[in-house]
Amino acid sequence: MTACLRLLSALCLAMLLAACASSPSSNLGELPRTPDATIEQLLGQAASAKTPAEASVLRLSAADLAYRQHANDRAGQILAQVQVEQLNAGQQIIASTLAAELALARNQPKEALNALNHPSLQRLGEASVEQQVRTHTVRARALEADGQILPAAQERVFIAPLLSGDAAAANSDAIWALVSSLPAEQLNTTGTDDLAGWQSLALAVKSAGTLDQQKAAINDWRNSHASHPAAKQLPAALTKLMELTSQPLTKVALLLPQQGQLASVGKALRDGFMAAYYQAQQAGQKPPVVEVFDSSRVTSMDDFYRQAQAAGAQMVIGPLEKPLVKQLAGRPQLPLTTLALNYSDTTTANPPQLFQFGLAAEDEAREVSRRARADGLHRAVALVPRGEWGDRVLAAFRQDFEANGGSLLGSQRVDQPVALAQQIGDLMQARQGANGSGGSRRQDVDFIFLASTPQLAQQIKPTLNFQYAGDVPVYATSNVYSASGDTSQYNDMNGVRFCETPWLLDNANPLRQQVVRQWPQAGGSLGRLYAMGADAFGLAPRLEQLKALPDNRMQGLSGNLSVNAGQRIERQLPWAQFNGGQVQRLPDTVQ
Known part of the structure; x- marks a missing residue:
């Protein structure tokens, strides 16, 4: 954007x-x-x-x-x-x-x-x-x-x-x-005034779910705001939207594991998906019929697609397993439009029918870059876990931050908590100057990018204080937040800012409240998966319009969602801050 x-x-x-x-x-x-x-x-x-x-x-x-x-x-x-x-x-x-x-x-x-x-x-x-x-x-x-x-x-x-x-x-x-x-x-x-008219047009488009509903909302708005400049000449993006054609989505195949190590993840995604389905039904909509398939029993994706087509499915939601997603990404074509619930990690072009959606840590690293820049911070150091995951997160942060004018001044890969003080000291200590001075805290760091577990994050803030760097802002991925309800563990993380799903920051959301009543674990960190399942339901009928209009976003429960050129769902996330052991929602920024 x-x-x-x-x-x-x-x-x-x-x-x-x-x-x-x-x-x-x-x-x-x-x-x-x-x-x-x-x-x-x-x-x-x-x-x-x-x-x-x-x-x-x-x-x-x-x-x-x-x-x-x-x-x-x-x-x-x-x-x-x-x-x-x-x-x-x-x-x-x-x-x-x-x-x-x-x-x-x-x-x-x-x-x-x-x-x-x-x-x-x-x-x-x-x-x-x-x-x-x-x-x-x-x-x-x-x-x-x-x-x-x-x-x-x-x-x-x-x-x-x-x-x-x-x-x-x-x-x-x-x-x-x-x-x-x-x-x-x-x-x-x-x-x-005209600005209020523009805002009511934006709200009408955002509030409509499917392409046909958006078209109807735009026409209704034009009829009630006939003298508004946008009613006389729609913006180019909306003109393009009005030209899109849609086919009603009447049946989807939900392909998730019901056995094995990923069964609990699959269950959370399925329950979130079906909760959104029933909410749409209760609101008077006609959601597509959903048939659930067990991906842990799939031995051939070709056989599965034949089975799904024979059952009348027009779209597949899933699979979750990365090897299956990678297999699909390597094909030139797919029989049905497919929203995979994971990423293939391949750089080759995907088949045009494949979209990929997941809770990628790389999205959150880019979100930290965006938010810090929006807050006027342009020089960073980074603390990430040692290993492949940490490397991917750091690479995503570095690429986005430096591409937008930021400078990554240094980084440390955290492995053992006992080494944390030395590693932070190495990052934050000023280099000895030509005049022989040294040992003081460097002054060129605007903020620290942090990707770590909640347990490690609890040690980082006190260590920064010890290194005379307690005033340096810390911007973190959602990994620092356990959402366990035990607020005592946040006492040592005062001031740490982190991005998080709307699901875990908005307790008043009606769908969230309904799901948590039925499955209390959805109120904790597993809630991110329930949110993703609900968003997969919302994305299903809107993939083509989001693809055609890259600036369009769907306000989901796992983030503000858009489709990039590689047909991957990107998430823009809200922000919160630990304050006195409590989680305080921060005002949104847009950039």
């Missing part, structure tokens, strides 16, 4: 500026028209200018030209030489906008928003349409990057009447990308 939103923002800005290039000038004060001047020529004129005001205007023109030529470092150096107090109000607006654009290029949204607090911005409404669009767009991008999604959407709603053609369509798509990324509970539909 991050990359899509940023790309959309960049494209939108380019279209907006192009659309407004012929807009009338304002009397507030602009830059001199020097279309053929180079940066060096402008700087030369500034050096020989007769007044500080003239020199400042020319340097601002040079900085703006450097930015338009994508020479951001040069633009920043020139802008730093501009005496902003020598500029008139219109030129100060340009300088503040440029400072914000350069801050965003450095991935510093808060600095960008500070730049847009200049007093001159109070007169933005007197500026040219081109400048108003440029300034409001960069503010929208900064708010988005800072996790302030609704204010970002409001900025784009504000400039919508100033746009037409492709620029208006790009802005509309950007508004939809923002509001549709919000959880349903954060959408406020009570107002009568």
